[in-house]
Amino acid sequence: MTKRVLITGAAGRIGSHLASALKDRYSIRVHYHNTVPEIPPVDDVHIADVADYDAIAPALVGMDAVVHMAADPSTRATWETVRDKNIIGAYNVLEAARVAGCQKVIFASTNHVMGMYDRDRQWPIYANQPPRPDSLYGVSKAFGETLGRFYHDQHGMSVICLRIGWFLTEPKDEIGLWMWLSPRDCAQVVWRAIESPIGYGVYYAISRNSRRHWDITETIERLGYKPEDDAEQYAAAILGHG
Amino acid sequence: MTKRVLITGAAGRIGSHLASALKDRYSIRVHYHNTVPEIPPVDDVHIADVADYDAIAPALVGMDAVVHMAADPSTRATWETVRDKNIIGAYNVLEAARVAGCQKVIFASTNHVMGMYDRDRQWPIYANQPPRPDSLYGVSKAFGETLGRFYHDQHGMSVICLRIGWFLTEPKDEIGLWMWLSPRDCAQVVWRAIESPIGYGVYYAISRNSRRHWDITETIERLGYKPEDDAEQYAAAILGHG
Numbered sequence: 001m002t003k004r005v006l007i008t009g010a011a012g013r014i015g016s017h018l019a020s021a022l023k024d025r026y027s028i029r030v031h032y033h034n035t036v037p038e039i040p041p042v043d044d045v046h047i048a049d050v051a052d053y054d055a056i057a058p059a060l061v062g063m064d065a066v067v068h069m070a071a072d073p074s075t076r077a078t079w080e081t082v083r084d085k086n087i088i089g090a091y092n093v094l095e096a097a098r099v100a101g102c103q104k105v106i107f108a109s110t111n112h113v114m115g116m117y118d119r120d121r122q123w124p125i126y127a128n129q130p131p132r133p134d135s136l137y138g139v140s141k142a143f144g145e146t147l148g149r150f151y152h153d154q155h156g157m158s159v160i161c162l163r164i165g166w167f168l169t170e171p172k173d174e175i176g177l178w179m180w181l182s183p184r185d186c187a188q189v190v191w192r193a194i195e196s197p198i199g200y201g202v203y204y205a206i207s208r209n210s211r212r213h214w215d216i217t218e219t220i221e222r223l224g225y226k227p228e229d230d231a232e233q234y235a236a237a238i239l240g241h242g
Numbered sequence: 243m244t245k246r247v248l249i250t251g252a253a254g255r256i257g258s259h260l261a262s263a264l265k266d267r268y269s270i271r272v273h274y275h276n277t278v279p280e281i282p283p284v285d286d287v288h289i290a291d292v293a294d295y296d297a298i299a300p301a302l303v304g305m306d307a308v309v310h311m312a313a314d315p316s317t318r319a320t321w322e323t324v325r326d327k328n329i330i331g332a333y334n335v336l337e338a339a340r341v342a343g344c345q346k347v348i349f350a351s352t353n354h355v356m357g358m359y360d361r362d363r364q365w366p367i368y369a370n371q372p373p374r375p376d377s378l379y380g381v382s383k384a385f386g387e388t389l390g391r392f393y394h395d396q397h398g399m400s401v402i403c404l405r406i407g408w409f410l411t412e413p414k415d416e417i418g419l420w421m422w423l424s425p426r427d428c429a430q431v432v433w434r435a436i437e438s439p440i441g442y443g444v445y446y447a448i449s450r451n452s453r454r455h456w457d458i459t460e461t462i463e464r465l466g467y468k469p470e471d472d473a474e475q476y477a478a479a480i481l482g483h484g
Contacts, residue, residue, distance in 0.1 A: 079333055087329065087385075091321055116395045128372050130444075133392045142388045143329075143381070150375045153358045202372075 002027045005194065006063045006102075008050060008093060009070030011035040014108070014167050014186060018067060021187035026194075031059050031070060050089035057096040065104035065194050068093045068144075075112055075135035086140035094151050094159075102157075106193045107148050109161040109202065111179065111214065112138035123213040127163065127202045145202055152200035160193040160223070165206035165214070171231045173238060178211040182229035192223045207231060244269045247436065248305045248344075250292060250335060251312030253277040256350070256409050256428060260309060263429035268436075273301050273312060292331035299338035307346035307436050310335045310386075317354055317377035328382035336393050336401075348435045349390050351403040351444065353421065353456065354380035365455040369405065369444045387444055394442035402435040402465070407448035407456070413473045415480060420453040424471035434465045449473060 003026050009015040010030035019030050019041040029044040036047060048055035050070045060066060070093075071086045090107070097105055111118070115134025117125050131142040148159035165179040167186055181189075189205045203219040206212055208227035219225045245268050251257040252272035261272050261283040271286040278289060290297035292312045302308060312335075313328045332349070339347055353360070357376025359367050373384040390401035407421040409428055423431075431447045445461040448454055450469035461467045 079337070083330065083333075088325065091325070095321070116391075130370050130372075131388050131391065132395060133388060134396075136392070139385070139389050139392050143385045146373050146375060146384045146388075147381050149358075149373065150378070150381050153374060153376075 003064040003194065004029065004062060006031060006046075006059055006066040008056075008059070008066065008068050009033075009108075010041075011037065012069055012073070014164065015067075015069040016041070017167070017183055018069070018187060018190055021183070022191060025191060029059065029063065031056070033070065050092055051084040053092045053096065056089075056092050057099065060093070060096040060100035060102050063097070063100065063102045065106065066093060066097055066102055067106040067108070067190055067194070069108045071108065071140070073110070073137065075115075075137050077135075077137050079136055082136045082140045086137065087143055090140075090144035090147055094147060094157075098151060098155050098157060104194060105148060105151070105157060105159045106190055107144050107159060107161045109141045109145055109163045110138065111163050111165055111204070113142045113145065113163060114138075118213070124215050125204075125213060126215045127204055127218060149200055156199075158196070158198065159200050160196060160198060161202040162189060162193060162205040163202065163214070165204070171234050171238065177231045177235055177238060178209050178213055180207050180209055180229075180231040181205055182207045185227045185229050188228070189219065189223065189225050192225050196223050198222060211235075245306040245436065246271065246304055248273060248288075248301055248308040250298075250301070250308065250310050251275075251350075252283075253279065254311055254315070256406065257309075257311040258283070259409070259425055260311070260429060260432055263425065264433060267433060268307075271301065271305065273298070275312065292334055293326040295334045295338065298331075298334050299341065302335070302338040302342040302344050305339075305342065305344045307348065308335060308339055308344055309348040309350070309432055309436070311350045313350065313382070315352070315379065317357075317379050319377075319379050321378055324378045324382045328379065329385055332382075332386035332389055336389060336399075340393060340397050340399060345399050346436060347390060347393070347399060347401045348432060349386050349401060349403045351383045351387055351405045352380065353405050353407055353446070355384045355387065355405060356380075356456075360455070366457050367446075367455060368457045369446055369460060391442055398441075400438070400440065401442050402438060402440065403444040404431060404435060404447040405444065405456070407446070413476050413480065419473045419477055419480060420451050420455055422449050422451055422471070422473040423447055424449045427469045427471050430470070431461065431465065431467050434467050438465050440464060453477075
């Protein structure tokens with residue numbers, strides 16, 4: 001039977017791509033906050049502030065899985081924003097999923113949970129190292145990962161945290177050469193996570209970039225991810241030929 | 243020169259002990275919320291809700307260090323309580339310390355950050371394993387540890403997180419035999435942390451109990467902690483002789 005999947009934050013760059021890319025595979029419900037597209041990719045639309053439990057909770061009812069993208073993704077976001085949208089928002093979505101019997105949560109995390117290792121060039125980075133966020137945004141996503149661990153351990157839900165790299169149509173600069181996540185690889189890693197029997201895990205989600213500094217061995221071996229793209233095909237154009 | 247040290251949550255069992263035990267070593271300011279003792283252990287008293295930034299921030303002014311004990315320590319605390327007292331409270335104290343130029347933060351963390359390993363008898367537990375909290379309380383303390391890491395990395399503050407075991411005058415049961423932290427060992431580990439030049443660390447804080455399951459090697463070797471008590475002296479009385 002077709003799974004029913006809620007995508008929160010579906011107005012975002014990644015959320016809107018996922019809604020379109022996964023709508024043939026799943027029965028999708030999209031969540032928006034303030035920005036609602038004129039023609040949504042699917043008919044099932046829920047509008048709410050994730051920071052408001054009573055507003056967001058009904059969105060989880062009847063869902064088999066939720067892909068929780070809604071958040072302020074800026075490394076310059078203030079504490080107040082991060083607290084409401086990311087920390088309280090993550091709690092509300094996990095708790096509402098539990099109450100609704102939605103047993104699968106894909107939590108959009110980020111490389112910024114570990115950004116200080118990158119700043120110090122302490123490579124490679126493995127997903128299970130102690131967190132070293134580079135921003136309050138990164139701190140908020142580390143919180144969500146740990147909260148997800150608790151919901152798995154305590155309530156038996158499957159929570160898969162994806163540390164999403166740089167989602168772009170194509171990489172544009174040298175940093176993109178190592179942290180790129182292509183649109184089709186993004187869609188794949190999310191559906192692999194939805195289909196995975198794993199109870200809890202944290203995985204880097206980037207394309208199979210030759211210049212990557214983050215370990216995707218577990219993403220490949222445990223989630224079954226088979227990345228198709230490598231940013232290296234853009235290297236000559238980005239770096240020049242001399 | 244005598245260091246000026248703020249103890250938040252000084253009405254609590256541990257906070258009140260620390261205020262008395264450390265007042266000859268440091269110039270202590272105590273913070274209370276609703277409960278204020280008739281005769282405080284020191285004259286310098288600040289009353290505020292840690293969830294209210296403007297109320298707590300002045301307490302940090304002029305301090306060399308803060309021992310942040312204020313929190314709801316119940317593993318049954320609700321999300322609303324944990325969010326306000328523990329998560330927002332931790333942010334407020336770290337941020338107010340940064341603004342006030344208070345460069346040293348001792349963050350009262352807890353074994354409950356790792357409580358699911360204990361529940362599964364996955365021993366020994368090392369402080370740097372990925373967190374597996376057993377409660378929203380444990381999640382909130384994991385958050386504080388990660389936020390402290392960020393304040394160290396980003397702002398150069400020294401943040402020492404102590405995963406405090408079971409603070410009691412003496413252990414009362416079998417669990418106490420392995421997780422006990424005696425009053426004098428508690429006072430010692432806190433002043434060792436205050437005096438330590440380490441920029442960031444997470445350490446288990448228990449007495450040198452023969453039956454311990456949590457690693458205190460780093461607490462001893464890096465913080466210089468020299469625990470004096472071992473719960474084993476109470477074992478015969480607790481377990482009986484037959």
